[in-house]
Every structure is written in structure tokens, then in C-alpha cells.
Amino acid sequence: MSKITAFGTYVPERIVDNHYFEEIIDTNDEWITSRTGIKTRRFSKDGEYTSDLSVKAVENLMANSGKDVSDVDFIVVCTTSPDQPMPNAASRVQYKLGIKNAGCNDIYAACAGFVYGLQMAHGFVNSGVYKKVLVIGAETLTKITDMEDRTSCILFGDGAGAALVEPDEQEHFMAFNSGTNGDLGHDLYLSHKKNSINGVGINPNSKIVQNGRSVFKWAVGNIPNKVRELAEKAGLTLDDIDYIVPHSANLRIIEAIAKDLNYPMDRIPESVTEFGNTSSASIPLAIAKAERNGKIKKGDTLLLIGFGGGLTFAGAILKW
Numbered sequence: 001m002s003k004i005t006a007f008g009t010y011v012p013e014r015i016v017d018n019h020y021f022e023e024i025i026d027t028n029d030e031w032i033t034s035r036t037g038i039k040t041r042r043f044s045k046d047g048e049y050t051s052d053l054s055v056k057a058v059e060n061l062m063a064n065s066g067k068d069v070s071d072v073d074f075i076v077v078c079t080t081s082p083d084q085p086m087p088n089a090a091s092r093v094q095y096k097l098g099i100k101n102a103g104c105n106d107i108y109a110a111c112a113g114f115v116y117g118l119q120m121a122h123g124f125v126n127s128g129v130y131k132k133v134l135v136i137g138a139e140t141l142t143k144i145t146d147m148e149d150r151t152s153c154i155l156f157g158d159g160a161g162a163a164l165v166e167p168d169e170q171e172h173f174m175a176f177n178s179g180t181n182g183d184l185g186h187d188l189y190l191s192h193k194k195n196s197i198n199g200v201g202i203n204p205n206s207k208i209v210q211n212g213r214s215v216f217k218w219a220v221g222n223i224p225n226k227v228r229e230l231a232e233k234a235g236l237t238l239d240d241i242d243y244i245v246p247h248s249a250n251l252r253i254i255e256a257i258a259k260d261l262n263y264p265m266d267r268i269p270e271s272v273t274e275f276g277n278t279s280s281a282s283i284p285l286a287i288a289k290a291e292r293n294g295k296i297k298k299g300d301t302l303l304l305i306g307f308g309g310g311l312t313f314a315g316a317i318l319k320w
Contacts, residue, residue: 002125003172004118004318006164008061009288010053011042011157011275018154025150032154037251041157041276044140049083051092053160054138057284058097061162069164074103074130076120078113078137078280080190080208080309081144082106093136103130110188111247111308112178113137113280114161115316118304121165122173133165137280144190146207155250156208157276161284172319174301175234177226180312184218187211188309218311219253224260227305230315238263241317242300243290247307248272248282269295279308287320296320 090104114137121133138160269290307313
């Protein structure tokens with residue numbers, strides 16, 4: 001059986017508010033806030049990459065818990081913005097942390113990545129294949145953002161979160177689910193070479209391209225039902241869930257999900273207002289923010305639901 005035994009996060013130092021974008025595109029603070037809820041986000045420095053943020057998050061994990069990661073036997077990095085496609089980001093983290101005997105793998109599932117990583121770690125530990133798995137959700141999205149695209153450049157920020165999954169005498173993971181609508185892959189993509197997805201022409205400019213309206217509709221139309229299904233799978237009602245932690249893509253999406261579920265917003269932690277959309281890092285950043293604010297505590301039941309590029313989603317219910 002398995003549990004998260006340690007947890008840490010990191011965000012770059014540079015804070016960028018909405019007024020920054022008034023200088024480069026036709027927008028303003030009121031427009032951005034009203035449509036997304038975002039007030040600030042963090043930008044990584046030149047020469048600061050996803051593996052660097054990952055290492056900082058793990059260092060924070062060690063400082064918070066006193067845990068040693070030198071004997072970690074598998075590292076999973078969930079990211080859409082690795083330092084480079086090969087070697088993978090997990091290998092760079094292994095090297096930079098000096099972990100001698102660890103397998104390494106990246107999960108390329110965008111905003112659902114961190115929850116997929118927890119699912120993988122749970123499977124590894126419960127099966128006995130590995131005993132100590134490091135799961136990291138980290139992004140430097142601002143390095144792959146088209147700053148001339150006024151509909152998307154305002155959204156993204158950089159950050160990282162890390163969780164250590166180890167065996168335990170009790171099972172702390174209660175249920176998982178996942179699913180994909182690959183037919184909508186052309187609505188959110190990052191293409192280096194190919195100029196079409198599903199027969200739909202795309203721009204292979206190595207930058208994030210998003211059909212915000214379509215992704216919003218898909219998330220609001222599907223995620224509430226997936227939350228209900230996941231709770232039912234665990235034999236719980238939503239009243240039994242202390243906090244629902246969705247991917248922090250857009251505050252308006254979160255509000256729509258809360259309304260559909262008839263679930264109070266003050267029990268839905270978010271990171272988007274302070275850090276923007278950080279893709280695979282958004283859920284751990286939201287948890288850390290809620291802990292700092294005295295909300296999420298040890299023993300609470302959390303429902304995590306990540307969703308995004310694919311279009312894919314992954315959910316988990318666990319005891320914190």
C-alpha cells in the first residue's frame with residue numbers, strides 16, 4: 001500500500017502582473033482578470049529550465065520533511081516543457097540531485113500529468129516494483145508561449161511541485177480514473193514539425209496554441225461528471241471530500257465546475273490567480289497555497305482532477 005510521504009513546491013522569483021501585457025499586446029488588467037481570474041504569474045529566468053525548477057521543488061520537499069531522496073529508485077517528471085526532448089527531464093533531475101540508482105521517465109500529458117504521475121507511482125509501489133518514487137510536475141511554459149497571441153500568452157506561468165510516494169501500512173490512495181478525447185487534440189497543441197492533427201491544419205511553430213472556447217466547453221461539460229464518477233468509485237459522496245483540487249487553468253472554469261457540482265468554492269483550492277496556468281504544476285501549487293492558508297491539513301480527503309492537452313483527464317482521491 002502507498003502514500004505521499006513528502007511534498008514540496010517551487011516558483012521562480014520574477015513576478016509578472018497583468019500590466020506587463022499592456023505593453024506588448026492589446027489588452028488590460030480588467031480584461032484579463034474578468035476572463036481568467038489571473039492577477040500575477042511567475043516567469044523563469046534565461047537559463048532556468050524545467051529540470052532546475054524540479055530540483056528546487058525537491059529541495060523544498062526535503063526541507064519540509066527531512067526526507068532523503070538519495071535512495072529514490074524511480075523518478076517521474078510530468079511536463080510539457082522539458083529542457084529538451086532527449087534526454088528526458090527526469091534524467092536531468094536524477095543527475096542534478098546525484099541520485100545513483102533510479103529509473104527515469106517523463107509523462108507528457110500536459111495539465112493532467114501530475115495526477116497521471118501519482119497513478120503511476122501508486123502502481124509501482126503497490127506492485128512492489130519500486131519502493132520510493134519521486135513524482136514531479138514542472139513547467140517553464142513561458143519559454144514556449146507565443147507572446148503575440150493575446151488569447152493565450154496572458155495565461156501561462158512557470159512552477160514546479162514534487163511528491164514522494166512510498167509504501168505504508170494503510171492505503172492512502174482510494175480511487176483513480178482517467179480518460180481521453182483524442183478527437184479534440186487540435187484544440188490544444190504544441191507542434192514542432194507536423195502541420196495537421198486529425199486532418200485539421202495547425203501551426204507547427206513550437207509554441208502553445210489553444211482554442212480556449214473549445215477547451216473551456218470540454219472541461220465544463222465533462223469534468224463535473226468525472227468528479228462524481230470518481231467519488232462514487234471510492235464509495236464516497238462529495239460531502240465526504242474535504243477539498244476538490246482541479247487543474248488551475250482558469251478561475252472561470254473552476255467556478256463553473258463548482259456550480260455544476262454544487263460544491264463550495266472555499267473548498268476548491270486554486271493556484272491560477274497567483275501563478276497563472278502552470279499546467280502539470282498547478283495542482284501541487286494549489287495544494288501548497290491551501291496549506292499555507294491553513295486549509296488542507298494532514299488526514300483530509302482530497303479529490304485531484306487534472307485536465308488538458310490530449311484532450312485528457314486524470315483523477316485521484318487520497319488521504320493527505
